[in-house]
Amino acid sequence: MSLRPVPAAGLLLTVTGRCPLRCAHCSTASTLASAETDAGLLQRFVGSFTEDARPAVLMLTGGEPLLRPGTVAALATRARAAGTRSALLTGAFFAARATGSATWRPPRAVARAVTAVDHFSVSVDAFHEREVPRAAAFAAVRYALDAGIASSLHLVGNGPDDPYLEDVTADARRTFGDRVPMLVNTVRPVGRAASWAAAKTQARPGPRGVLPCAMAAWPVVAGDGTVLACCNQDVVDRRPVPEHLRVGHIAQDDWAAVRGRVRSAPVLRMIRAVGPLHLRERFGTSAEDTGPRPGYCAGCRALAEHPEVLAATGRAGAGAAGALLDLHATRRQVEAGPVEFVRRHGSAAHAQLVALPGTPK
Template sequence: MHLVEMLRLRMVPAAGVYFALTRRCPLSCAHCSTESSLSSEQYGDEPFRRIVDSFTPDCRPEVIGMSGGEALLRASLVRDLAEAARRVGTRALAMSGMYFARTGEGITPALRRAIESLDHLTASYDRFHEREVPRRDMFRALHQVRELVPGVSMQLTGEGPDDPYLVELIEDVRREFADEVPMLVTTLASVGRAREWFTTDAAPVPAAGVEPCFQASWPLVGYDGTVLACPSRHAAAPHRPAHLVLGDSAVDSWPVLRQRALTTHLLRGVRMFGPLELRRRFGAGDGTGNYCGTCSRLGDSAELDVEVTRFLESPKGRALEAAALAVTKHAGDQAYLGTYGVAAHRELATLGWR
């Protein structure tokens, strides 16, 4: 499975579901969005197993994506979920900080079995990871991973498109893997540990207008089994707005969660307009402000919910939503890259795509 296929599906509501398998990680990256450590919380397997067990050939996501913390710390769980998902036709992805490249023991038998069960593995790397996992060691391990899994990509983070470290890293990756490993290039954000030291004007507040949110397309099964409508770390924080909580994996099956993700009016509105434009059109607001912060407060207004519901259930609303979904699906990977990637490096996502 190539990165391009993943990004195209990422635009489709309920085409995938994320599993945050753990908040534990053996690395101590200075920018970690989840502020993970080896002593962070980790819950049992059941929330994740129960969701996958509720998939059927007729009602399943196209993809499950596993992350953390460091998902591969739970190698047996990764393998079991991937194999169970495959039995009904769902593919499995995982993201890793490549911690095992620095251990000296290489890919252990348990890790090998987990990696072999995947359809795609994304290696997260940047100058913060490099302090933890030397580049030569990471490259060596990634060569080994490429022999085990059909699709491999890298997610690289820099402080802007012209970040000298990022530019040099991209050149090194292209040279090392002969342009066969695609890359999703993103910019550093002031979240998690980075809140303590990083501020930037590189990501300005969106201007008034339609700014759809594609993050709200795939739900997230959190560390404790709570199912959130958005995998953003803003939603995964301790404060969880009720309108972004889809359910509980202890009682809700995938068909139930999928139905809620696709039919909840505020979520449909966010995916079509974005939270700022949604508030401007249907509530009290001027269409500016903090994007994710505004989304987290949308549920505070019963009047807004009523107006959004009325619009989306009208013939005009249904027609506009259908048109927006068709445009989004057609735009595919380029739309996602244009919103969440670095525009100057978007062509890197297509490396190796045939």
């Protein structure tokens, strides 16, 4: 979370669009018939990381990445060779029948994948618990901790006052003490990849709609190999992608090329520095801009229909001035720290749980 506002410090990678579970809140509507990401292209793309050109963090997500445990282990190993740390987010389908006993072990291939990554996270919420009991999800976390892998929980409630969140966070503290940090979000119409750090912002815009979007910092590899500028689920799922939010494709690009676009595209710099609302406010000239405004992310996607706004944004974000503005916005968010970041983007009431000491590897 400390690195989440830093452009290209992380990469979210969809290992597969498939999932054996059927959680009612699954915005990706993942099933076992969903699309598979080309494993060869994933390996090639992660293989393009070098010591000098690599993300600090590789987030392996889905669907359910542990449907492809061999691919997870191979990607984590390749990433580590370049100096990138990996993290895995799972719904723990493989633990559904775990009793919670100290002797429970995941299937061998899954165990290899879990111990290949640097960080292991399990999603737990009321919807998941209908598919995988909480005790079983906790058994998966306990296995990872006992194997020496730093672990965390990704929790979701209906709102910050949802009693479920009090119950599950207290249960996790009783079970794991301070060893398992928790990222707590509230249900919203965005998808699973986004749950690494929500694409929703709870802060209010400042004067003239200034509200930076930190989500435009880490690119996302979608199931079809397209690389998007952010984890907003509509951006990840809908085609065609608005051109200003597309930063490549793993069939044609390597990490250095994607990183270069994320860092230097003038429109992305401006989205990160002041947010899409301000860009419409400042540069919108067409008659429709005097009408009702769309929401934050809908307004960002709709910039594609406003070439005059994109052109002016491109000019403002180009060159040394644009780079400096971007750097300043990033620094402010990094200095505010991970708890403040989660307070803004997740459940503010539970933000401090992200900073529990955990078990660094």
